[in-house]
Amino acid sequence: MSNVTKPSNFIQQIIAADIDAGRVSTVVTRFPPEPNGYLHIGHAKSICVNFGLAEANGGQCNLRFDDTNPDTESDEFVKAIIQDVKWLGFQWGGEVRFASDYFAQLYAWAGHLVEQGKAFVCELDAETLREYRGTLTAGGKNSPYRDRPANENLVLLEHMKNGEIDEGLMTLRAKIDMQSPNINLRDPVLYRIKKQAHHRTGTQWNIYPSYDFAHGQEDAIEGVTHSVCTLEFAANRPLYNWFIDNLPVPSTPRQYEFGRLNVNYMVTSKRKLRALIEGGWVEGWDDPRMPTLSGMRRRGITAQALRNFCDSLAVAKTDGVVDVSQLEYFVRDDLNVRAQRAMCVLKPLKVILTNFADSETEILSVAGHPSLEHFKTRELPFTRELYIDRDDFSEDTTLSRKKFKRLVLGDYVRLRSAYVIRADHVKRNTAGDITEIRASIVPGTVGEDPPHGIKARGVIHWVSAAHARDCRVLRYDRLFTEPLPEAGVEPFTHHINPQSLEVIDGCKAEPSLGQAQVGEHYQFEREGYYCLDSRANKEGGLIFICTIGLRDTWQKSKT
């Protein structure tokens, strides 16, 4: 497995400089998800960056839920997110934290701003407020409520909090600058009325702080030193700093932004992931085609592979699109060293070995991994009737040995870990389809080269017909047909790949796979990496999910 050396990055350089200059002693970062959806691969990068920065500098990273909007948030998401962060293998500092833990403090600070004449209760409705805000190129207008006396504001704010004011009638706004070229500074909303029960505070609050009013102060409360977020928050930074500068906060966190992770053939916006579920395009948040951590976990992608992938990415300010092949590389790289080898025939074609006794079962002892000794060996029964894959046989005797390294009529092939055999003739049904191959073994070729003059074209996998375990295989293709499904004018759902799921029944697995365990990874030799479907129950039979196929340079050159 490759050792991933994290590239240095501009945030680490800032941290190093801050430590050198004595501006910070202990580095504190935080991962601040909103519990309104499941974590996806983009979050994985953010998690790796935030926890990684803390770890690299001997500090700590907090897990804090930014639960300031009860409309869309729920405990289900909190639980799923905690599970996902744990699964990735990170340990946060202290207890799990919540923005809602700080609602009282935030409210007190809002009062402080009011007293200082830096915030006011505004009665403009949403639409009028938008008009007053101005445009990108023209400044805005002051609210007519802007100069309301502080004591009046205080009373009104209390009314808002107590639920005495209807939703939408009032907001608490900061008094900054309606002419600012930065729209975020045009008297932003600090509190809005929401008579919506919160998953943690219940009906205690009728007003909820906005992201801007909450985030920096949460950081300050927790002593976060470096508040790392994605690029789209860069324009919010002046506002972040304005609150820190104008409030008696216990520390002075600083915000830094880096480019969010995009991967081609994927979408990573919670809105769109939800649309995929609600539109029935996938089966849920943990569908193996989803870029969610739960989906990738069910797919068989390991936490280590994901972390290696994230660590291979730079933390920079460019917003690029990483090729999915880079992820796939790390998935294979990790699975190669942790997957037990096994054989499973996906498209079975019967082979009868005419010179092998019908009554005999030869038990072959086979390594669990070609080069790593700690994998336990397994026992493979070899019998007269076997299955090989239909794609591994051809009647076309003109096929060159270089072009087709499999079984050809009249020629030899090595059965993986077993005998060299020769295909003698085929049997067909009335439709003309091949139903069975009659073949013969070359005696003494288990673990030995065949005699001079006999040369196997290649190595193919097989399984004893009498001992095979029937199973179902779920194979996935990319969910989208376009590398950038969100790029065009048409909705991204127009680019959904209708063949993203392939269900293959009647596959024949070697007997050892009957003992397959959820959480274990297997390489079906010459096919790919597979795992048991964690959602399937035992009554449904054996169901394997294909995490990813083996790298196949031959298929590529063929097309």
Added chain:
RNA sequence: UGGGGCGUCGCCAAGUGGUUAAGGCAACGGGUUUUGAUCCCGUCAUUCGGAGGUUCGACUCCUCCCGCCCCAGCCA
């Protein structure tokens, strides 16, 4: 047309005035191999969005231009 940010190989990127312009993915050659896998070796930017300028010397500094992204939720 306001403000903020970004443009280095097909993709991700290092580079912070003097390096032969790192590295990874992809691709393409070759070797090993009882997985067309893995592994190993090799090839892959005379050039850094463009044009000028400063300098003995520029991817790095200056000017202008071009392109892309973000901000006008009582979302985060």
